[in-house]
């Protein structure tokens with residue numbers, strides 16, 4: 088087995104401490120575009136703490152993805168310019184509080200060496216816990232390092248992604264992103280220059296900065312919240328997506344949704360460019 092594989096596979100970082108307040112909760116909601124219409128009471132509930140009109144602040148379930156931003160299993164020493172976010176799968180064990188001290192335990196789950204021309208997929212898990220030690224959310228993230236494959240790691244098969252129904256979508260919605268969406272979203276934690284620096288984006292092979300995968304992921308959570316969950320954040324049990332192509336800030340994301348019992352399947356496209364940006368999406372509701 089290659090030493091590089093062993094090095095990556097062995098990464099683990101337990102007991103990382105984080106604190107967030109309602110400020111981070113509201114900034115995240117705003118960062119994924121909620122509150123664009125300040126008269127929309129459903130959206131206002133995620134971006135306004137309601138000190139005058141009593142309106143308890145709600146936490147977007149996928150806030151879990153930034154609640155312990157910076158946590159992870161440890162330094163992977165990858166060619167950073169070529170790394171993109173590949174997939175995210177969050178299981179929600181209980182609704183996230185509007186403010187909390189939390190602990191993050193992270194470890195690498197598996198390393199998939201796709202070869203020198205393709206790259207390597209590294210999947211890792213982070214479990215968020217509250218001060219009582221209760222699990223709040225389990226995040227499984229896959230990073231696709233396009234510049235680091237072919238080091239002699241095992242050619243393992245990745246788990247099959249969620250299958251989308253073959254029938255026509257039950258619903259289709261459009262979600263508009265703002266041209267400055269990535270500049271706002273990055274303030275939630277991910278300051279990767281791929282999303283804000285045109286020169287860095289060009290080096291990575293993109294004509295201009297791209298939207299954070301996790302912003303698109305949050306946008307798909309918004310889509311399910313408004314379409315099938317009546318804005319009830321506590322109804323979310325799991326939200327999964329694979330990033331198949333980048334979204335550019337300012338584009339309109341068209342989401343196709345299928346409902347089968349408590350399971351919502353989804354895909355997302357940018358119609359103006361004819362590309363699918365999210366594949367194999369799944370939300371499980373209570």
Ligand SMILES: CCCCCCC[C@@H](O)CC(=O)SCCNC(=O)CCNC(=O)[C@H](O)C(C)(C)COP(=O)(O)OP(=O)(O)OC[C@H]1O[C@@H](n2cnc3c(N)ncnc32)[C@H](O)[C@@H]1OP(=O)(O)O
Nearest residue numbers: 171172173174228229230231279299300329330331332333
């Ligand atoms: C904690 C994690 C964070 C890490 C740091 C990231 C920081 C962030 O700031 C960065 C970002 O937000 S980047 C923005 C979001 N991501 C993207 O835009 C990526 C879009 N996707 C792509 O470019 C390609 O699909 C691409 C490049 C992903 C794959 O393209 P191809 O090589 O053409 O894929 P393909 O030939 O279809 O498949 C090859 C093998 O890889 C598997 N696969 C495909 N897409 C995947 C994906 N998105 N995630 C994971 N695995 C994926 C396929 O199953 C296939 O496997 P096999 O060879 O075994 O059949």
